[in-house]
Amino acid sequence: MDKQNLVYLASFLVLLIAIMIFAPRAQDSPAGIKNITVEKAKELIEKEDVFILDVRTPSEFNSSHIEGAVLIPVTNSGGSYLSPDSLLEARIDEVPEDKKILVYCRSGHRSVSASTILVNAGYSDVYNMQGGINAWIDAGYPVISSKKFGD
Structure with a gap:
């Protein structure tokens, strides 16, 4: 291998290592939490015995939620005063x-x-579930x- 090819190879390896180190990882999340898409979430619901936890406010839950979900808000947000x-x-x-x-x-x-609390x-x-109920509905x-027409 001549000197020029060796330089190209070394440059390529340095670039590859830099990409591996600094590239954002889509699956990164706090330890113990598995981030999944809405497609994977739907599959999980259909195939497994899963507890579906909605952590929004009561009014958000009432506007739309996944069937079988249990509401336990994580914070007081959006005008909720729980x-x-x-x-x-x-x-x-x-x-x-x-x-x-x-x-x-x-x-x-x-x-x-x-999820971190859990x-x-x-x-x-x-x-x-990445993207939340918005991504679920978009899919x-x-x-x-729970809202009725005219409410």
């Missing part, structure tokens, strides 16, 4: 420890916080609405 004992940290014992937990919110931010409490099968998947 007492601290109504939020996830205080109600964590309502989340089963023997099932996979699928967590979602509106767009995928609060669900990361909720993992820190010892839950190991925690799945964060054309069904939702339940």
Whole structure:
């Protein structure tokens, strides 16, 4: 191998290593949390015994939610004024420890916080649905609405 080819090879290897080190990883998440797409979430719901945890506010839940979801808000947001004992940290014992937990919110931010709370409490099968209910609806998947026409 001549000197010029050796320089090209070394340059290529340096570039490859830099890309591997600095490239963002789509699956990166806090330890113990598995980020999944809405497609994978729908598949999980259809094929597994999963506890579906909606961590939004009651009004958001009432506007639309995934069938079978249980509402336990993670924070007081969007004008919600729930007492601290109504939020996830205080109600964590309502989340089963023997099932996979699928967590979602509106767009995928609060669900990361909720998933972190669950993992820190010892839950190991925690799945964060990326994009939240917005991505679920955008994918054309069904939702339940508690609102009535004229409300």
